[in-house]
Amino acid sequence: MLLAIETSCDDTAVCLYDGQRIISHVLYRQTIHASYGGVIPEWASREHEVRLPQAVLQALQEAQVSWDDLQVIAAAQGPGLLGSLMVGHTFARAIAAARQLPFIGVHHLEAHVASLELSGEPLYYPFVALVATGGHTHLFRVIDPLRMELIGKTQDDAVGEALDKVAAWIGLPYPGGPAIEALAQQGNPQAFAFPQPRTDKPYDFSFSGLKTAFLYTYQRNPSVSLPDLCASWQEAVFTYLVEKLLQAARAYHMARIALVGGVAANKLLRQKLTKQAEEEGLQVYLAPLAYCMDNAAMIAVAAWHKYLSGQYTSLHTAPFARG
Ligand code: KG4
Ligand code: ZN
Numbered sequence: 674m675l676l677a678i679e680t681s682c683d684d685t686a687v688c689l690y691d692g693q694r695i696i697s698h699v700l701y702r703q704t705i706h707a708s709y710g711g712v713i714p715e716w717a718s719r720e721h722e723v724r725l726p727q728a729v730l731q732a733l734q735e736a737q738v739s740w741d742d743l744q745v746i747a748a749a750q751g752p753g754l755l756g757s758l759m760v761g762h763t764f765a766r767a768i769a770a771a772r773q774l775p776f777i778g779v780h781h782l783e784a785h786v787a788s789l790e791l792s793g794e795p796l797y798y799p800f801v802a803l804v805a806t807g808g809h810t811h812l813f814r815v816i817d818p819l820r821m822e823l824i825g826k827t828q829d830d831a832v833g834e835a836l837d838k839v840a841a842w843i844g845l846p847y848p849g850g851p852a853i854e855a856l857a858q859q860g861n862p863q864a865f866a867f868p869q870p871r872t873d874k875p876y877d878f879s880f881s882g883l884k885t886a887f888l889y890t891y892q893r894n895p896s897v898s899l900p901d902l903c904a905s906w907q908e909a910v911f912t913y914l915v916e917k918l919l920q921a922a923r924a925y926h927m928a929r930i931a932l933v934g935g936v937a938a939n940k941l942l943r944q945k946l947t948k949q950a951e952e953e954g955l956q957v958y959l960a961p962l963a964y965c966m967d968n969a970a971m972i973a974v975a976a977w978h979k980y981l982s983g984q985y986t987s988l989h990t991a992p993f994a995r996g
Contacts, residue, residue, distance in 0.1 A: 674738055675980065676768070677973035678725070680809065681753030681781045682759030683712045685724040687732040688969035692977055694734045695791070695970050696734035699728045702966075703856060710836075710841030710849075712807075724979075725764055743774060747976030750778030750986070751993035758992035777976040778986035783798035785933040786815055787975035788964040788983065796958060800929035803918045805883035805936035806967075807833035807848070810878045812921050815931070818978040824921060825876025832910060833936050835880040838950045839906065842901055853903045854939050860900030861977050865890055869916075880941050883910060911942045915949050931958040938965035 674696070679686040683703040705721045706712045733739070743868070748964035752757055762778065769776035785804050789796055802821070804811045810827040833850055840849025845856070867886050870879045887906050891897060894955040914936075922930045932946055937960045952955040964970055979985075 674742045675973055675976060676729070676732070676743050676746060676760040676765075677779075677976055678748040678765045679731070679784075679967055679969040679972045680721045680725065680757050681749045681751070682757055682967060683717045683720070683946055684967040685721050685761075686967065686969035686972075687725070687728045688973045689736040689738055690970070690973035690977065695973070696974070697732045697966065698970050699732045699735070700968055701728060702901065710847055711837055714754045714756055718760055719804070721757055721760035722724045725760060729764070731870050740772065743768075743772060745775050745976070745980050746772075746776040747779055747972055747980075749781050749784065749972050751781060753781055753992075755992060755994040758994070762992040764771060770988055775980070775985040776988055777979050777984070778973045778990060778992070779972050779979070782809070782811060782813075783807060783821065784971040784975040785960070786931070787818065787822060787978070788968070788971035789931055789958045790931055790974050791970055792958070792961045794958075795843050797929060797956075799837045799927065800931050800958065801925055801927045802931040802933060803914060803921045804930065804934045805832050806934035807831060807837060807912065809934070810880075812876050812917065814925055814927070818975075819982060819984070824925070825874060825878065825917070827878040827880060828872060828883040829879055830884065832878070832880060832914065832936070835884050835910070836936070839884060842888060843902075848935070850936055850939060853907060853940065856900050857904040857907045858900075858939070860898065860902070860904030862904040862908035863900035864898065865905035866906065869904060869909065869913050875924070876881045876917060878894055878913075878917065880910070883913075887961045905914065907939075907941060911945050913940070915946050918946065919949060919953060919955070926977065927955075929956040929958065931960075933960040933965065935966040938962055939972065
């Protein structure tokens, strides 16, 4: 029985996993940041401090698992907000030390990729994965559950961050992605044309130009239809993501592609990617909707692979914000 903790950003999550099934999963999404357009790091850490002990007890209770049943303890180690990471990482190491159990620190982006295993469908390697979150927009060549290579990343904002920022500009709450998605459903995606960004390296991303284009369109036209603006902007952003992912698949001769992370919860993006991939005869793996945004189940699955291969983490280790 593995206990996993996720506190990388603003979600406090605890999971119990037996190597095959999620036995319990307690998730608290912090709501205090909603009206601030983004996460306030100090507040996020404090919320984790307050919520985490109870979340661990609740996960044990729901699973009807005792402390004696635990065999391994895992936690997100980074990247993320350092203060937030420290809460979960230190809590997990303290349990491991007190119970004399192995500890496994998990890379947050590897965990997002591991969320694919929670779909219940067979997963075949290798594949190219797009990790699209509030902090990262990274393309990886995933060789097996324990090995992935970075092939491109954003040069400025992450796509989720860009969604959160434009949402804040037009008065929508944080997180902006779901709010924009809802508004865009009533809009015309062809109302405005936004240029596709260019980067020096073919598999890198850039969202700053698209963000500025959104702001100019909004400021120059005070009576603009917000649903049309959001629908058109989403269309441009998602066309860009899908195209990059497919280009990478072609270049790396991959027959399989994957989409994970909070932005992968977007239905339009899922549809667009599935359609394009089908046309090109590629197999698509989508993170299950319940596990796109931060959660502890993905930490558990990623940790399990490390556990089986004996890749334990020293208790004398610190979390990291970047990398
Ligand atoms: O993976 P995640 O929960 O946290 C990080 O690791 O950053 O991703 C959060 C991001 C936020 O930027 C949020 O706006 C975005 O995922 N997001 C969405 C949707 N749901 C969450 N973006 C677009 N459409 C959604 N439905
Ligand atoms: Zn994440």
